[in-house]
Amino acid sequence: NAGVTQTPKFQVLKTGQSMTLQCAQDMNHEYMSWYRQDPGMGLRLIHYSVGAGITDQGEVPNGYNVSRSTTEDFPLRLLSAAPSQTSVYFCASSPITRGSPLHFGNGTRLTVT
Amino acid sequence: TQLLEQSPQFLSIQEGENLTVYCNSSSVFSSLQWYRQEPGEGPVLLVTVVTGGEVKKLKRLTFQFGDARKDSSLHITAAQPGDTGLYLCAGARQTGANNLFFGTGTRLTVIP
Numbered sequence: 001n002a003g004v005t006q007t008p009k010f011q012v013l014k015t016g017q018s019m020t021l022q023c024a025q026d027m028n029h030e031y032m033s034w035y036r037q038d039p040g041m042g043l044r045l046i047h048y049s050v051g052a053g054i055t056d057q058g059e060v061p062n063g064y065n066v067s068r069s070t071t072e073d074f075p076l077r078l079l080s081a082a083p084s085q086t087s088v089y090f091c092a093s094s095p096i097t098r099g100s101p102l103h104f105g106n107g108t109r110l111t112v113t
Numbered sequence: 114t115q116l117l118e119q120s121p122q123f124l125s126i127q128e129g130e131n132l133t134v135y136c137n138s139s140s141v142f143s144s145l146q147w148y149r150q151e152p153g154e155g156p157v158l159l160v161t162v163v164t165g166g167e168v169k170k171l172k173r174l175t176f177q178f179g180d181a182r183k184d185s186s187l188h189i190t191a192a193q194p195g196d197t198g199l200y201l202c203a204g205a206r207q208t209g210a211n212n213l214f215f216g217t218g219t220r221l222t223v224i225p
Binding site for chain 2: 098
């Protein structure tokens with residue numbers, strides 16, 4: 001039972017480059033989300049989705065795009081990487097019910113130089 | 114603006130000691146969850162509290178939800194080295210999607 005799978009685990013980008021962080025879940029969860037984790041700031045919500053074809057912005061969406069073409073996949077795209085986007089990124093999924101616990105992937109550590 | 118403030122931010126104690134971590138907000142939450150995170154991994158759910166005043170016990174861990182559903186605490190009795198990790202509280206708002214708002218985190222180290 002894989003749960004939530006994130007790739008890659010580590011990535012180094014130069015300023016201005018673009019890339020896609022992959023996230024897939026095999027639990028048939030309707031809700032998926034992306035968080036970034038920075039020291040002393042906890043986890044902050046970037047974008048989320050309540051089902052295929054539906055996405056919305058979280059607290060810190062600038063510089064990131066998402067799409068949800070299937071229930072299983074929720075990729076996060078960095079359009080033009082900036083040093084301020086150096087962080088650890090976590091994808092999470094859950095049933096649609098508000099208050100449901102989130103199932104997290106193991107994260108992608110991104111460094112932008 | 115951080116919706117949930119946790120204290121302390123860092124805690125280093127000897128094995129066998131007791132400790133309490135606090136999670137405070139000015140906002141009301143429909144439920145509050147506690148997660149533990151190990152290095153290189155994502156957070157893993159410990160417990161969910163839903164009712165104001167609710168107390169839940171998980172072996173040596175006791176979780177309490179404030180009467181007004183704005184705050185919570187985590188108490189660990191007789192801490193063990195295996196309790197070392199980052200503890201995060203997360204609140205669910207009363208309307209909208211299942212977006213959780215996470216606290217700033219408490220990094221606990223239990224020294225053998």
